[in-house]
Amino acid sequence: MASTTAQSNLLSSPFPRRRSSSAISTTSLRRHLPVPAPSLHRGGRGLSVSAVQQSSPKPTVLVAEKLGEAGLDLLKSFANVDCSYGLTQEELCSKISLCDALIVRSGTKVGREVFESSAGRLKVVGRAGVGIDNVDLSAATEHGCLVVNAPTANTVAAAEHAIALLAAMARNVAQADASLKAGKWKRSQYVGVSLVGKTLAVLGFGKVGSEVARRAKGLGMHVIAHDPYAAADRARAIGVDLVSFDEAITTADFISLHMPLTPSTSKVLNDESFAKMKRGVRIVNVARGGVIDEEALVRALNSGTVAQAALDVFTKEPPSPESALVLHENVTVTPHLGASTVEAQEGVAIEIAEAVVGALKGELASTAVNAPMVPAEVLSELAPFVVLSEKLGRLAVQLVAGGSGVKSVKVTYASARSPDDLDTRLLRAMITKGLIEPISSVFVNLVNADFTAKQRGIRITEERILMDGSPENPLDFIQVQIENVESKFASAISEVGEIRVEGRVIDGIPHLTKVGSFQVDVSLEGNLILCRQVDQPGMIGSVGSILGEQNVNVSFMSVGRIAPRKQAVMAIGVDDEPSKETLKKIGEIPAVEEFVFLEL
Numbered sequence: 001m002a003s004t005t006a007q008s009n010l011l012s013s014p015f016p017r018r019r020s021s022s023a024i025s026t027t028s029l030r031r032h033l034p035v036p037a038p039s040l041h042r043g044g045r046g047l048s049v050s051a052v053q054q055s056s057p058k059p060t061v062l063v064a065e066k067l068g069e070a071g072l073d074l075l076k077s078f079a080n081v082d083c084s085y086g087l088t089q090e091e092l093c094s095k096i097s098l099c100d101a102l103i104v105r106s107g108t109k110v111g112r113e114v115f116e117s118s119a120g121r122l123k124v125v126g127r128a129g130v131g132i133d134n135v136d137l138s139a140a141t142e143h144g145c146l147v148v149n150a151p152t153a154n155t156v157a158a159a160e161h162a163i164a165l166l167a168a169m170a171r172n173v174a175q176a177d178a179s180l181k182a183g184k185w186k187r188s189q190y191v192g193v194s195l196v197g198k199t200l201a202v203l204g205f206g207k208v209g210s211e212v213a214r215r216a217k218g219l220g221m222h223v224i225a226h227d228p229y230a231a232a233d234r235a236r237a238i239g240v241d242l243v244s245f246d247e248a249i250t251t252a253d254f255i256s257l258h259m260p261l262t263p264s265t266s267k268v269l270n271d272e273s274f275a276k277m278k279r280g281v282r283i284v285n286v287a288r289g290g291v292i293d294e295e296a297l298v299r300a301l302n303s304g305t306v307a308q309a310a311l312d313v314f315t316k317e318p319p320s321p322e323s324a325l326v327l328h329e330n331v332t333v334t335p336h337l338g339a340s341t342v343e344a345q346e347g348v349a350i351e352i353a354e355a356v357v358g359a360l361k362g363e364l365a366s367t368a369v370n371a372p373m374v375p376a377e378v379l380s381e382l383a384p385f386v387v388l389s390e391k392l393g394r395l396a397v398q399l400v401a402g403g404s405g406v407k408s409v410k411v412t413y414a415s416a417r418s419p420d421d422l423d424t425r426l427l428r429a430m431i432t433k434g435l436i437e438p439i440s441s442v443f444v445n446l447v448n449a450d451f452t453a454k455q456r457g458i459r460i461t462e463e464r465i466l467m468d469g470s471p472e473n474p475l476d477f478i479q480v481q482i483e484n485v486e487s488k489f490a491s492a493i494s495e496v497g498e499i500r501v502e503g504r505v506i507d508g509i510p511h512l513t514k515v516g517s518f519q520v521d522v523s524l525e526g527n528l529i530l531c532r533q534v535d536q537p538g539m540i541g542s543v544g545s546i547l548g549e550q551n552v553n554v555s556f557m558s559v560g561r562i563a564p565r566k567q568a569v570m571a572i573g574v575d576d577e578p579s580k581e582t583l584k585k586i587g588e589i590p591a592v593e594e595f596v597f598l599e600l
């Protein structure tokens, strides 16, 4: 018995794969291109569904900003690497159609035009760092392009930079340095303020924010934090109280910003919030320039509401040389250096190179930004159900009669597990892939499955049935129903009038176990002939011998019937595609009422 294999990658890969013909019926049979035989296995980090083919051409990775050597070496071992720094948008757009992956830092805008210019070749964008605000995630998703980042390797560097700016600002280090170098000795002008005993409000208590908090505690500061999504116990564990936004900004002597730039954090520090702050507050920003209304900050600095600011990031980078904010005497600035340590850049380069190579192999990256992150252990147990899901989708859609538009699909998962313990996103994506690929030219993957279904007006609803029994097995069966359509194989219509196919995993192999109201049991390997006939002796032999005469190998055969000598549905698994002539002969058996050939 063949082992379970993933029929295709969950993520787009540059490797050749088969495309499906749109109308697969008894009259229109076409051979598909050979299928790569990817296997499901665990990757280095997180799960993987890979399809590396020895004979495939090497993918091309465009590295658009400086990346550490260790990362480049890793990329070069797998791909052709084009290091082209400082490209204009036009140059980037014209190069991108030759590239499978693009690696950037924060200095390259990867907007919609980049994805459009790639004409479908770009499969992964790697952001060598944390912030992905320079990448148009919606456009990436719509184009089925995975975006991965390197979220951990520069955390400490950013936190250290925030602390460096905090201390430098409080003691006027930059201003005093410039003054002394200009030949002045102004000791009384640069009297600073102490940090010990002061209240620091950390806004955004994530990776960087919590590291800043930990370090500030070590400096003897009283640290509070505001983060609507952070766990209070995690904050308490390092002696930090989580407070409301207003409490944070009204009680702080120092405010350090560590949230991402999103529509809800854009200009979160503005005239209104500055007005609520303690007079003489000091602000550090190593997050993103856009979280501060920079003009409002200049006003607050001029009025003395804000005594000082230390900024590593700006709304527009680089900022204008005439920027009133940058030139302000009470502002200390650095040119986005938060992540710029030797150690962090080495770590980021390796982290992003691993993620990009993994994604090009079709692995699900653990740092995917626009696709579900599925832990390795979850994937390994769902692996055969992933295959089953795609095949049920493929079967169901091939049963739809021409002219019936697929609009509404209901998926039922029967499981003894509580819904919280069963992550079906992967399964839904694969069902969607199976449903859409045979009827379109769109390549569907985990990234764009939901988007593609929505775009095609296909509504996929999910239902869970809680079964008795051991929750050890993730799923008992999966059922796919296509509603309000006609079928080219009438027996596939269930008693409630929908095309229905149902499957289970038996001994690790996906099986088709129900078609319409008929129970069958056929392993989902190779291709399938479904045949409805009058239940009478000799039918299996008649069909079997026609296939045998034509050298078509039967892998499985199963008959489901309503009652003896009434109608029965025969499901026949075939390794090879029968010729039109062979199928015609099956159709001519007098007891055969209808039949259909389906590609899996």
Ligand SMILES: NC(=O)c1ccc[n+]([C@@H]2O[C@H](COP(=O)([O-])OP(=O)(O)OC[C@H]3O[C@@H](n4cnc5c(N)ncnc54)[C@H](O)[C@@H]3O)[C@@H](O)[C@H]2O)c1
Pocket (backbone or CB within 6 Å): 130, 131, 132, 151, 154, 155, 158, 203, 204, 205, 206, 207, 208, 209, 226, 227, 228, 229, 230, 258, 259, 260, 261, 264, 265, 286, 287, 288, 312, 313, 336, 337, 338, 339, 340
């Ligand atoms: N200057 C640099 O070179 C540099 C380096 C690393 C990270 N960064 C930036 O620092 C920021 C934080 O990075 P991280 O790795 O800690 O990210 P993270 O995702 O670990 O943490 C961000 C935190 O912000 C919180 N948050 C979201 N919306 C919020 C809101 N409205 N109010 C308060 N908190 C909110 C989130 O819940 C999360 O806990 C990002 O903007 C990142 O781009 C800059």
Ligand SMILES: O=C(O)[C@H](O)COP(=O)(O)O
Pocket (backbone or CB within 6 Å): 105, 106, 107, 128, 129, 130, 131, 132, 154, 336, 338, 339, 340
């Ligand atoms: O988001 C980040 O990781 C930092 O802002 C670092 O950006 P950089 O890679 O451009 O230094």
